[in-house]
Amino acid sequence: MGIAGIPSMMTAAQVVQLNKPHELNQVETFHELRSHDLLIKTVAASLCHTDLMIIDGTLPASLPMTASHEGAGIVIATGDAVNNIKVGERVMSGLPLNLCGQCEDCLGPEDRVQYCKHTEGSIGLGMDGAFADYHVADSRTTSLIPDTVNFAEAAALACAGRTVYRAIKICGLGVGDYLAIIGAGGGLGHLGVQFAQAKGFKVIAIDARDASLELCKEIGADHVLDARDGQHRIIVEVQKITGTSGANATLNLSAHPTATQMACAVTKDHGTMIQVAGPEKTTISIFDLVFRDINIKGTMLAGSKCSAEMLEEYAKHGLKVQMETFHGLRQVPEMVLALHSGALKGKAVCVVDADRYAEDIAQ
Template identity: 55%
Template sequence: MGIKVEGIPSEMTAVQVVEFHKPCQINQVSTPKELGDYDLLIKTAVASLCHTDSMVIDGMFPTGLPRTGSHEGTGTVVQVGSKVENFKKGDRVMSGIPKNPCQSCANCKGPDDWHQYCENVEGMIGVFKADGAFADYHVADSRMSCHVPDDVSLIDAAPLACAGVTIYRAIIVSETKEGDWLGIVGAGGGLGHLGIQMAKAKGIKVIAIDARDEALELCKKAGAEHVFDARKGKEEVVREIQKLTGGPGVNASINVSEHETAAPLACAITKMHGNMIQISQPAMVNIPFQELIFRDIKIKGSLVAGQEQSQEMLSLVGEKGIKVEVNTFDGLKEVPKMFNLAHSGKMKGKAVCVVDKSQV
């Protein structure tokens, strides 16, 4: 049995998907009334917009409606479930996305880095079967959430809840180490500009590739020393990267772009027997057979990181001064404008909503 929520208003503002393929609505809804054993009730400080929010609107997940959006949230704990041991009231928190994993499947019983793959998870906040952070209060799972270090702002930490932990795990899965070359295709977006900084903080040599002027500018701002314009064409980009790396190409690559040419390009810039990590989510990922068979490029998918790696990522962000490029919006009423900016193709970095100014 859960415990009753106490000491907060009975209603709150929330931005909800009410109908697929339609804009979100700003509604007054009931605040959470009960917490599960491992739940955290969080007074939302900041909620960030992710590409996945648009996928929710497009009906690409088993999302029951209405559903409060945003799976990238930060805030302050106001109440904890009866079995929570690692958080207390007043803690600053970055919300975990999975909600109530089953604890019995192979992923839950495996290493921490498998837990986010639970086959029987109750839901994913802001995505399906669990409401997200586009609200005055939201609930997250203490076993998936992280403490925000003092040297990381709640504004910066919000986009890290998905974008940050996704690109960080991809770097780990790529198996690149200090001194290696890592190529990031789509490097000038919300995930990519974080990946540039995180990889450099680990001593990895980064090659950034994108195809928009705004994105190429952000790559450079994020510290990429080697930036290539994909609009030059695959052959030219591959030739230039092979020249830069002394012939073989990068040790591994990460594809953050959904464009149909992105995955083939990521493979082509990677040396034989290397890894290409696919984290963007187009309907189909099409790879020329030559890359798989004649060059032995290994394609690996990657989801968000587990709690341990996510906490490690937050520490790295604080210690190395990694900066999130944010477009800040004031209050939940501004969320529709966040979607408009994201769809314009002109956004640099991430769009974040400051829900509660007093916390930031």
């Protein structure tokens, strides 16, 4: 059963085989919408490091699967229970699909619904995603885009922005406190630097790539340190900057095996280390954990309310997501190569609907 005016078939960039480039295929546009579903005309969709984990099989997925969990577009149709978003509105797509609505996360504080373990899955991460002419998202995890934020920016923020913003919110800092960020020049990190500074934190940006360190300087991080100098030197530098035993809190956005240990080591005694990246294995020094009383928290996506706050903060403070724009789904394999190369500054974003995007940025 289709929706009037919507073609029955569409183009999608799909992961068909592990460790192979995405393929462009003609697929069915959608299935019948469930109660909380949104059918979205994709205008832009972004690429994330997590997408590489789908390609190499680290994250299991049933193939073929339409890629990208970072989508933005215009709502074309809604399920019968949707009451917070209307047809024609501009949205940044949520990731989890078909929340159960009954578990302790769904019924608990708003910013825990994304932890629901009884979802159908997440778009682009097991379920078909946004590298397509149309995609489906759950209205309960989807956010309206402010007028001053364009579709490409919203797509780039759909995972990176909402993830790092929640990490900053739960770190418990106040104006003038020091926040160290490991991996500060990456897709999440460069946004984290800006969001943290907008809240009045002093940011110590730490990275290990030339392009990333240069980006940290370009966006005005208060202090920029090269992790390749070694952990001991970084600890000394952070203590010199703060005048104490370390930063009040640290975000670890790097999946490097030693990054978690460094993140704890540069954190002030009794401070908090927020783990965002997900390496296969990591090591934490018992000295930091026990004898320095470093508190460790994990976090992932923000819920819809926190995501909406993130978008408003981004618009209010005139922040800038660093991105390289690619035009058309045929360029998705090039986006993957750019991400693999390590030379990409910020996010790789695909403009899926060139006409709608041109209208958007012209306004």
